[in-house]
Amino acid sequence: xxxxxxxxxxxxxxxxxxxxxxxxxxxxxxxxxxxxxxxxxxxxxxxxxxxxxxxxxxxxxxxxxxxxxxxxxxxxxxxxxxxxxxxxxxxxxxxxxxxxxxxxxxxxxxxxxxxxxxxxxxxxxxxxxxxxxxxxxxxxxxxxxxxxxxxxxxxxxxxxxxxxxxxxxxxxxxxxxxxxxxxxxxxxxxxxxxxxxxxxxxxxxxxxxxxxxxxxxxxxxxxxxxxxxxxxxxxxxxxxxxxxxxxxxxxxxxxxxxxxxxxxxxxxxxxxxxxxxxxxxxxxxxxxxxxxxxxxxxxxxxxxxxxxxxxxxxxxxxxxxxxxxxxxxxxxxxxxxxxxxxxxxxxxxxxxxxxxxxxxxxxxxxxxxxxxxxxxxxxxxxxxxxxxxxxxx
Numbered sequence: 001x002x003x004x005x006x007x008x009x010x011x012x013x014x015x016x017x018x019x020x021x022x023x024x025x026x027x028x029x030x031x032x033x034x035x036x037x038x039x040x041x042x043x044x045x046x047x048x049x050x051x052x053x054x055x056x057x058x059x060x061x062x063x064x065x066x067x068x069x070x071x072x073x074x075x076x077x078x079x080x081x082x083x084x085x086x087x088x089x090x091x092x093x094x095x096x097x098x099x100x101x102x103x104x105x106x107x108x109x110x111x112x113x114x115x116x117x118x119x120x121x122x123x124x125x126x127x128x129x130x131x132x133x134x135x136x137x138x139x140x141x142x143x144x145x146x147x148x149x150x151x152x153x154x155x156x157x158x159x160x161x162x163x164x165x166x167x168x169x170x171x172x173x174x175x176x177x178x179x180x181x182x183x184x185x186x187x188x189x190x191x192x193x194x195x196x197x198x199x200x201x202x203x204x205x206x207x208x209x210x211x212x213x214x215x216x217x218x219x220x221x222x223x224x225x226x227x228x229x230x231x232x233x234x235x236x237x238x239x240x241x242x243x244x245x246x247x248x249x250x251x252x253x254x255x256x257x258x259x260x261x262x263x264x265x266x267x268x269x270x271x272x273x274x275x276x277x278x279x280x281x282x283x284x285x286x287x288x289x290x291x292x293x294x295x296x297x298x299x300x301x302x303x304x305x306x307x308x309x310x311x312x313x314x315x316x317x318x319x320x321x322x323x324x325x326x327x328x329x330x331x332x333x334x335x336x337x338x339x340x341x342x343x344x345x346x347x348x349x350x351x352x353x354x355x356x357x358x359x360x361x362x363x364x365x366x367x368x369x370x371x372x373x374x375x376x377x378x379x380x381x382x383x384x385x386x387x388x389x390x391x392x393x
Contacts, residue, residue, distance in 0.1 A: 211364040
């Protein structure tokens with residue numbers, strides 16, 4: 001378990017630096033002499049760095065020792081945070097954020113594979129959940145703490161603290177990660193890395209991931225104005241609702257990991273359907289504060305509970321050539337987030353209103369249920385079994 005904790009610390013650091021920018025965006029904009037909308041490119045630029053650069057770096061470093069690569073990526077993260085703290089202008093800040101995001105995208109892909117290799121087969125879901133919980137805990141603890149640091153000592157102090165966290169992660173990995181971590185996953189060659197993406201369990205899981213992001217971020221992107229305008233909550237209560245949502249997500253990701261180890265596909269199909277129901281409930285109770293807050297917490301838990309089995313399934317069905325597929329997991333999430341936010345904006349611009357967003361999410365979840373059922377039936381019919389890691393064949 002100790003090696004997983006080392007991987008978790010770095011995941012927490014990467015997650016915090018991705019999300020904390022939203023908490024200090026006005027201060028960053030003022031400090032760099034740009035408008036807040038222009039500073040918003042620091043968010044979208046980071047997402048693009050993960051989605052595009054992460055898989056490319058994963059392929060380029062396929063033959064590098066997994067432990068050395070993970071430590072190298074975390075060193076790049078740490079240097080990147082210090083450089084962001086010293087950034088003299090917006091352009092340099094944007095380029096540094098994108099470079100850090102490339103390391104982020106590669107890190108999560110590699111860390112997932114290494115985490116799974118460190119545990120028994122019946123603990124794969126839990127291993128994935130531990131890494132994924134780095135993102136949920138970063139939202140619950142890292143982002144509020146980073147925002148508070150930025151408010152008290154300025155936004156540059158936030159990045160200095162992120163750099164210090166990177167140092168802690170490096171030391172933890174040096175001390176706790178076995179030298180042979182991930183060694184069983186031998187480089188499989190580009191052709192094979194691409195070929196495994198054609199397995200139906202892989203591409204259907206990527207579709208499920210996309211639908212999940214529409215169900216989650218179509219609403220979450222606009223959760224604050226929804227709670228203010230539709231639910232009528234006081235603005236001072238919004239941070240507490242988001243904190244509860246984050247707590248629900250942290251519980252959900254660990255529960256999802258357990259369910260993935262128990263009955264992966266039945267659990268996944270049931271949770272996708274429950275999420276469709278929850279989004280319909282959110283639509284129904286959105287004008288009523290107490291039921292809405294309860295629904296938001298359960299919905300947050302389900303979002304991350306579903307993510308763990310989807311990722312576990314991708315890793316299981318690409319065990320013989322996992323570098324590209326694993327790096328596509330954070331890419332897929334970020335592409336899905338961008339599409340979900342764009343879909344939400346298009347619906348709002350068309351005049352549908354904030355209350356329509358969970359309806360679109362519920363429809364996306366029903367599509368996901370249909371895809372998951374079809375994929376499971378196809379798998380049963382073909383009697384296919386997940387591949388062994390490359391070195392074990």
